[in-house]
Amino acid sequence: CGGTITGLTHGAINSPGYPGRYPHDRDCTWIVSVPLNMRLQLVFATLRIEHHANCSYDFIQIRDGVNEHSHVLSTICGTPEHLPAPLSTSGPHAWIYFHSDGYENDMGFHVSWLTVPGIPGCGGLLTQARGGFAPPSRTDLQNLVASYEHNLDCEWVVRAPMGERVRLTFASFRLEGSAACFFDYVEVREGSSPDGPLVYRRCGDDLPPSHISRGNELLVHFHSDYSVAHEGFQAHYEIGLC
Structure with a gap:
């Protein structure tokens, strides 16, 4: 549940217990860092998280940086008919946070990431x-x-x-x-x-x-x-x- 990932050009992150149901009352944080002059593209293959209109119960949040103060790219929950569009960071880091409360749970998520060329002139x-x-x-x-x-x-x-x-x-x-x-x-x-x-x-x-x-x-x-x-x-x- 969580961790720091560095030096890789691709990989994947799952909710705890995947493909089974994720446990209650979990807070997991992953920080993914790739080489300078590169950025991350994140693609969802599975998304089944307790639904709430504001994603206030269970959710996954992805930020463009290395900590909880970085710009929010997306906060996601529910089981949408169509998976979210791929997300791209502006730099070489992504902060990924998963939260579950004490009530409903589901299969969770599976998100893969790969490196793509960075924005010219940005680092x-x-x-x-x-x-x-x-x-x-x-x-x-x-x-x-x-x-x-x-x-x-x-x-x-x-x-x-x-x-x-x-x-x-x-x-x-x-x-x-x-x-x-x-x-x-x-x-x-x-x-x-x-x-x-x-x-x-x-x-x-x-x-x-x-x-x-x-x-x-x-x-x-x-x-x-x-x-x-x-x-x-x-x-x-x-x-x-x-």
């Missing part, structure tokens, strides 16, 4: 001595203003040789602002894991400070939600002894 592994990156953008043809795409989770990992460090600077920065940077934001973390030590989370119009990594890797995570979008950011990095 990647950077190993050159210096370079730059920015989120994918689109141009409003009416106002001729460029802004980043909605519903993105992009991760860039800058990797230096062992013994060297990474200097990260931002040349421009304009994101949707909010209290605690809840909507759109950039996170910088030490190492290459999305759960690595957080250096800072930033949004709004203030240019983030430059940062020199403690080790040989830095991770930059950009998240955008479904609504307001601005020009985005332009980041530069340099690898060296610093």
